[in-house]
Amino acid sequence: MNASTDDLLIRFPADTIVSDVYAYAPPSIENSDNQIADVTWMKKVNPNSNSYVFSVQRNTASPGKGFFYIDFQGIRIPSYQKGDFPAYMEASPNSVFSTEQLPLATISSGKVTLSVDEVASISSDSAALSTIRIREESPGDLKIATDSIELKLPPGFKWKLNGTATNETLWGDLALGSLTTENNDQTLKIGIKLKSGVTLVPGSKPKASTIELSNLLIEVDEQVAQAGDVNVTFDGQSDVTASSMVIARYGGYSLKGGPYGDIPTIIAGRRDQPIAVFFGEELAPGTIDVNRSITATVPKYVKWNRVPVLDTAISELGDEIQMQRFGTSGTDLFYKDDDGSKINGRFTKKTQKRAAKVYFKKGTVDVAPNFKGLLALEFGGTSPMHGKMPIAKVVPPVAMQALKPLEIVAGVKNQKLDDIIIAETLPGALLAKQLRIYAPKGITFEQPPGFEVVEGNLVLAKNSVNVSDQNDNGDPYVSVDVENSSSVASKIKLSNLVVNADGSVPDGTLVFEIKGWDTATSEITQGDFSESKAAETVVANVYRSSTTPKTLQALFTIGQANAQFAGSEVTLGAAPYIKEGRTYLPLRDAAKAVGIADADILWDPATQQATLSKGAKFVQIQMDSTTLRVNGTEMTMDTPPEVVDPGRIMVPVRWIANAFNANTQWDEATQTVTITAK
Incomplete structure (x- = not known):
């Protein structure tokens, strides 16, 4: 056996009296040799001192833990001692032990303390717990009875008594008695009895005892048991210092x-x-x-x-x-x-x-x-x-936004559309392939439009603009070749757009889309997925020559909680006001003024973000942020939305109106703002 020896000094507070001292090292711990081979009380420092020196012999060949026990018998604590009663442990600089203060007891009226060596992690249907230690603080605290202590498990756990449990009295006159269960094995009743050979003189109490209970098993019902700490509650005839104790941690099958x-x-x-x-x-x-x-x-x-x-x-x-x-x-x-x-x-x-x-x-x-x-x-x-x-x-690789959707008439040729901005979301988002912008059936392009990089370093191939009346699905498109991808996120302006709309084009919004397999926005080939659309935008509102585009007009007065919607008076969520030169309206009222239905106004309380949608356009606005997103393209407002009593979200109305191509007019004399939308 490989061994080495360390000396350890333990000192008590002044006026403490110790009758006798015992030291003990068990031969094994958890099926491994104890790293402590032996421990011996050598001497007092001097006859009148409260300091004791111990010689601790280590077994350095053992891979296991090291445990030893020191029992100071008949300790008399001075009457003035209150609260924690400490021992001071001192060791030489090269010792395996540290110099520190150890609380040995709390001066009280006397109770029983339960503890575990370590909280076991369990997950299987039957698992062993770490050793439970039962300790009297003073003689007579631990009652001799079949239900001296009761340990109740939470739902989903049961005690399993199959003869594997072991026990040992470390010191004192008491020993473990019977172990029984009740309440469908959820409660363990621990019996305490006098140790064999101990006889008490009438009127005397057994010596304070410490008992270890090992190899207790519990069963887990994973349908009921909750993951986390397994907390047992205490009951029984003995007065336990705490009401509960964590004996295990259940991971569950998770x-x-x-x-x-x-x-x-x-x-x-x-x-x-x-x-x-x-x-x-x-x-x-x-x-x-x-x-x-x-x-x-x-x-x-x-x-x-x-x-x-x-x-x-x-x-x-x-x-x-x-x-x-x-x-x-x-x-x-x-x-x-x-x-x-x-x-x-x-x-x-x-x-x-x-x-x-x-x-x-x-x-x-x-x-x-x-x-x-x-x-x-x-x-x-x-x-x-x-x-x-x-x-x-x-x-998405790009965002697409028409600067201002115009009105066009079905069955009419040579109708001009406003410019479109195509913005990369990240550098290099557009591949060096053909970029295609599709129109719906019934629309043809009168002439090749202009493509120009207005921001970033994307390179378009010269003389590569192409107009196709239709593709395999019958949808017309215009295209341009990307010669070199960007290293700085870039923007392309599509201008000089002139279209012909035949009579088959339906009334409503006209939407252009960026799509196509094996193109600048997709290195995916046809067959892998069913949809290739990367971006879209509303470019026009279509109506027939026999009809007039429907308009919606709303009139708001600063400081007034009533407004006129299409000639009818309505009550607003809050009165409009002007702040730093900007007119604020309640979010929902501003949305209705530009023709958005209640069902198309969404509020996410978790992200504090409102989403407004109308046709193919959606606008997102964030509380306390000046960022406005229109179909994914970010714009910076000069003032953010805010909240006023009673919890109404107020928005700078001109930004909302412009995003949905509505017209706003301000009348200084009457302090009114008029919003006209289609």
């Missing part, structure tokens, strides 16, 4: 997981786009059982390209966990299904003592041109990991 690090922003219409590194973590060892499967499904209009691989550099594999491998490389832990929407994996070993936390990296996806927003994986299978996990933010 995992937690999420993205690791930043979530990347990727572009719709691209292949092989990187997703975030993500992880799955067991809440307790053994959560992932053998042959449990795990699936990760991407949403519609997204497909897996490369399956994620295990990041061995940062993963914690626990003691046993292993996944079945797929693929000739021998490193793929997932495989794709036939349509590419789902990846599958299966676990072939599970953890026993150490929980696993696994990270997966290098996963990529193909994204259809029309997908945008948060991309989240949907986890399923027979493993406990379920739910959605965000792994990327998807932005």
Whole structure:
């Protein structure tokens, strides 16, 4: 046996009297040799002192824990001592022990203290607890009875008595008696009796005792048990210092997981786009059982390209966990299904003592041109990991906005449209391919329009503008070739747009779209997805020569809570007012004034964002922000929206009106603003 020795000095407060001292080191701890081979009380520092020196012999060959006990018998504490009663432990500089103050007791009327060596992590249907220690603070506190102490488990947990429990009296005259259960095994009754061979003189009390209870088992009903701390409540004839104690931590058959690090922003219409590194973590060892499967499904209009691989550099594999491998490389832990929407994996070993936390990296996806927003994986299978996990933010390659939709008449040729701005959302969003802008059936282009880069460093090919009366689906389009992609997000102005509208074009909004397979906005080819539209905008309102465009007129007066809508008086949510030269109206009233129905006014309290939609146009406005988004294109207002009593959202009305192509007129004399919309 390899051994070394350390001296340890323990000192008590002044006027403390100790009758006797015992020291003891058990031979083993948790099935391993004790790292403490022996402990011996050597001497007092001097006969009148309260300091004691112990020699502690270590077994350095043992891989286990080190425990030893020191029992100071018959301690007399001075009457003036209140609160915590400490011992001062002192050691030499090179000792394995530290110099510190240890609270040994709290001076009180006398109670029983229960504690556990450590809070056990459990997840299986039957699990062993750590050792429970029962300690009297003074003789007579621990009652001799079959129900001296009762431990009641929460719902979903039961005590399992199958003869495995063991006990030991560390010191004192008491011992463990019977162990029984009641309340459908939810309550454990601990009996206490006199230790064998102990006889009490009438009127005397047994010596204060400390008893250890080990290898107790509890069963878990995973349909009822709640994950988290397993808290037992105390009852019985003995007075226990606390009302409850945490004896275990139940992980349940569940995992937690999420993205690791930043979530990347990727572009719709691209292949092989990187997703975030993500992880799955067991809440307790053994959560992932053998042959449990795990699936990760991407949403519609997204497909897996490369399956994620295990990041061995940062993963914690626990003691046993292993996944079945797929693929000739021998490193793929997932495989794709036939349509590419789902990846599958299966676990072939599970953890026993150490929980696993696994990270997966290098996963990529193909994204259809029309997908945008948060991309989240949907986890399923027979493993406990379920739910959605965000792994990327998807932005469209471009945003498209007509400066001002005009009125055109069905059945009339040579009608001019206003300019259109096409803005990249990120540098390089437009590929070096053909950019196509489609019109609906019934519309033809009278002449090739102009394409001009007005911002950024995108390069358009010279003499590449083309007009096509129709494509395979019958929709006409104009196009231009992108010669070089940008390194700075760029904007293109489409001008000199002149169209012919035949009689088949219906009344209402006229929408142009940017779409097409294998184009500047999509490296995806036809067949992978069903939709190629990347952006759209309203370019005109169509009516027939026999009809007149319907108009809506609303009249608001500053400081007045009533207004005129199409000649009828209505009550507003709040009175309009002027602030820093800008006219503010209630959000809903401003929206109605430009022709937006109540159903098309959406408010998200979580993000504090309002969304207004009319036809193919939607406008988003954020509280306390000067950013206004029109079909995804950001504009900066000169003043933000705000809230006034009684909780009404007020907006600068001119910005809302302009966004929906409504006309505003201000009359200084009458302090009125008139909004005219179609």
